[in-house]
Amino acid sequence: MLLESVVIERYRNFTEPQTMTVEPAVTCLIGKNESGKTTILKALHRLNPANIPDDFDVTKDYPRRFLAQDRRKENLDEVIPVNAIFRLDEDDAQAIEDVLGVTPPESTRVEAWRTYGGDFGIGIGCAFREALEAACNEAGVDHDDDLAEVGQYTSIREASAAATTLAKSLKESGKTARGKAVGKIANELKKYTALVTGEFDDDLRDVLDARLPKFFYFSTYETLEGEYDLTELADRAANRKLLREDSTILALLELASGVGPQDFLDEDYDSRKAELQAASHDLSRQVFRYWKQNDALTVRFDTDMPIVEKDAQGHEIRHRILKIELEDERHGVHTNFSTRSAGFQWFFSFLAAFSAYQGAEKRVVVLLDEPGTSLHGEAQKDFLRYIFGELGTTQQVLYTTHSQHMIDPTRYETMRAVHDRATRENPELGVAITPVSLSADPHTILPVEAALGYSVAQHLFLGSGPHLAVEGSSDFIFLTRMSEHLTAKQRTGLDVNLSIIPVGGIGNMPAFVALMGRRLQVRALVDGERTTSVADKVYQAAKARDIDDNRIVVLGKLDGLPTTADIEDLFTTKDYLWLYSRAVHSLQEEDLPDTPEPILRRIGIARQRAGMNPKFDHVGPAHHLTRNSAEFFAQADPETLDRFEKVFRLVNVS
Template sequence: MRLVEARVQNYRSIIDTGWFSVEENKLILVGPNEAGKTAILQALQQLSSPEGVKELDELRDYPRSRYNDISTNKVQSSNITVVEGKFKIEETDNVDLPEGFGDCLYVLEKRMDNKLYHRLENSPPKVVYADISKDLKRLADHVDKPVDNELVEETTSFENKLSEITEDWVGTTIINETRAMLLDEWLELAFKRIDESNVTEEERFDRLKATVNSYKIEKQLLKVLGELVPTFVYFNNYARVKPLIHLEHLAQRIESNILDDFYYDYGNICLLKLLGFEARYLSDLGKAAANNLDGESWKKYRDQLDKRQYQLNAASVKLTTEINRVWMPDENRAEASRLRIIADGQYLKVVVEDEMGVEIELDQRSEGYQWLVSFFIIFFAEAEGKYKNAILLLDEPGLNLHALKQAEFRKTISRLGEANQTIYTTHSPFMVGANELDIVRVVEMVSREEGTKVHTTVTASDSNAILPLQEALGYDLAQQRNLVFEGLTDYWYIEAISEMLRNDNVVSLNDKIALIPAGTASKVIFYATILKSHNLKVAALFDSDPEGEQAAKQDNLIVLLKNTNIFQVKDFYQGSAKKVEVEDLLRDTLVVVAKEELGWDVMDIASSQPARPIADVFSSQIQDFSKYKLAKGFLRWARNNNAGALTGVEQEQWKAFIEKVNKALR
């Protein structure tokens, strides 16, 4: 299952984050220190934590400013929801969903008393008393009729028994398991008095029986899904792998269950797990060399040594490959290092071999390099175990890495996210790609009274909260060629379409062109002026609405960029609509995407009103329409489709746009 939405309440600095969506592979939580990012990750882990993680403690975890509510029994721990998660059932879960449950979400909730509750969302509606009351009364009337002239006494009549069961029920009373069992017992007794020749009452009984017991379908499904919940694994202060491990000492500590230093031993135990050996085995193997061995014993000993060497070498190669992807991404650079794991008697050593073949211990390398080595050893060691069906929660990963290596490590996290859904926090602009703003959630705490909030759009009232995003874009601006346009959603469309067309060899946007959302049409001029003042090449794109038209025709912009570098959406649009925006270059596809991804059906209106901008069609038909939601829906769709999924006209429009931009900024 995959987490699609989450909400944290009543936890430390958090009063209520509100529901926030979680991306399919990777989600980035951005915000300043003390905003509550760590608290969000720690609370999420409580949904399904690995063995050994501390449970919730009302004294430590309930918001301190409200603790008096608990101490005075104003609220009870059993009624305090701390964290909720909504999970989507995927094909790989191999769950045979009953009819009507195809679109359901599994919702898991944990309360302050550490009790877990689950339910289904988007499942068939619950059976209520109004759904079955008439049939129940008619069946009661039928079975109370005399049989063979034998009158039913009033005290034992089925109508009276039914009245006793449903005495305090109203039409909206849900037929839960307890009520269903009472009705089922009543039905079983009533069945014996049904005239078997009466087809109508036989069918009524069957219908009531199935409806009353329908709760069992959901109950069984909840049980199955409860066993599929991923484990939430939280990394905060990554344990370090030490460069020299004394095997006998470690084996004794493990066997005695006395681990002197958790972080020291945990990292080293993970290293052994990655290698596929136990400390005791390697220690005994190191001692065997001192013994006098006969021929057969010597051969067995040599085989064990060879096996050890092969496994050490395989692990060394795997780690070296992954580390150099981040540390030295250019594989042809001579200074790329090689990590080596060496067994020497009672010692297991981790050394780094440089380009000259010189070996130095791991702890003599930089803090960033040590952190990276330890991260990969621990992750690879656990990946096939408790992390196999896991959601990774990374708190400020790569903090010790240089800025440019953080950018490379970001790609590593993307690879991790393909196998394990990953959520990480950061306040570093280098851990947020300029093309990843759609998978960012901004975390801020305006005041202690309001607590931590998670914004579902890239916005915040505190400018410090979105500083990493601004800096991430600013870092991306350091290009010789820049295309400036109005909105963030325009950025997502341009980026996604460019990638689709490039992958299908239709046309390729020059990868040296930086895409820069200015925010509004008026700010495009401001951005263009600054960039031109630094002698950078600049082109501007405006919507063809009144604001965009006015901005595109300003004399100072024309003097600055010349007409050849000022574009409007209408320059590429081939339809009949007026006042078009970037969305209109994807008009037909967005209508399909909106229905598939968001459940917004405007197909009939859009086809009957071709002269109307598509954003206007959506806003008139969809309550609380959001361009942001539409663009995000398109991004999800684009990741699973190629350029051939676009209409021919759309491909032509975007091809013309990209070719014009490439020419203007060549």
């Protein structure tokens, strides 16, 4: 199963229900400290934990401001702070079909929840309409009148009764074949009862419980230490009093030899140590695929049996101590693991802790709380590559961050902004979870802006080019999304070697060409109401840097576009209004003045006529294209695609 969405409510600073959609691979939660990012991960972990969990505690976790008054009105142990929705994969569908005898419809979803009192619940459901269509198909009903007659009902009981009545009527009128087919509907529909009503037996519950993903949570608390008292660890394990920080060393011991700490206390501990050593080499190789800061490190293990105390009779009491050491081949020294950089400790510890689930057949949702905060910026980027390039390809990952280096701005649609809306004036407001919008709260999305700025800097000073200068972020998004679509259709998109650089306003374009054109391959896309004056300056700057005029593309010079055309004018009026109406407010083509002016100018006039500010955030429609690209391209005009393709051919010129 794949986690599709989660609802958090009445938990810590979540005072109202907040629904967060989850990406199939990687979801990034960004926000300020104390905004509620960790709260989301903690709630999910407690839903169905893979490693050592915390429990919900009404006194500690229920929103403090409402605790006393709500406790008087209801039993808070029955409140559900976390509720998750899961989508079935092919194996899940097959397992359910083996129990019910029918394939679950596409709309089938599994729901799981946990209460403050610790009670766990699970359910399943699908749209009745899909179940009815499937039952009719299985029964062999294909006559439109029959389908329409039965299809007007909304419950199994009503539809079955209607089908029985209709079957009798058809047979009496001599339409025996149709009547026989309709008569089968009730029996076929009965097979979907569990999916439609949510009432199911233990056999199906066992399947759902077994296939529901578990949640693996990791934070700095689970980082390995330099030494472990295996005697005490074995005692905690035996008495089921394990600590959160015990989980990583237990996973490492399990990876090494499939044993626990107590197995190192017998006479065979030397062979156990050898197995642990072998496991450490495997982990080290994994680490150094992504750890580029120092690849001359090797993790080694040793044991000792020091005297820890004496009993009443004076007998020595010894404990088995496991020591984790690092060999630095560059300097030829051995040091304790705990003395090395916090970044390396965290990286190695995470791989060790997750080793128990690496390659597991059952899905595990990985929850990373502020991963890599102790890593250097470049090392954070290495770990980000690991998340998207390896970890996220096999398991779903949710991670929190406020670091610009742990954000890939090209994947901003996978980010969720988490911000606490409470103020001194209105303290009852809680956390809100929204998609990332570059026009949203600047404090929340600061890491995204910083990551985008860092990406621009990398392109400017490290990239070899060519570089295409555009005005702003909406240009970047429109060009990127349209190029992706055209390329997928085997048409001309942007040259894969071309880097798009938003220069922060059309007025910055001449300076960018003049300064960066000295050592970079620069091209420019000029648009907007200042096209004439800016284009002249850009051409002058290009000439001073021996940049050919054909590297400067002015949208206003394209056939069929206004002389001061914006990037938005590459869309037909119908297509741009499709985006604008869904992202800003509804506007029809007949509401616009019938003039040859750019679309943004015409929308501004229409807004002014309606008593609105003529200006609006141009990035909103661009974001909507990203979030709803499939729906947009399904209705897009061929002329829109042709215009963008023409621009791509011009800017791709060698």
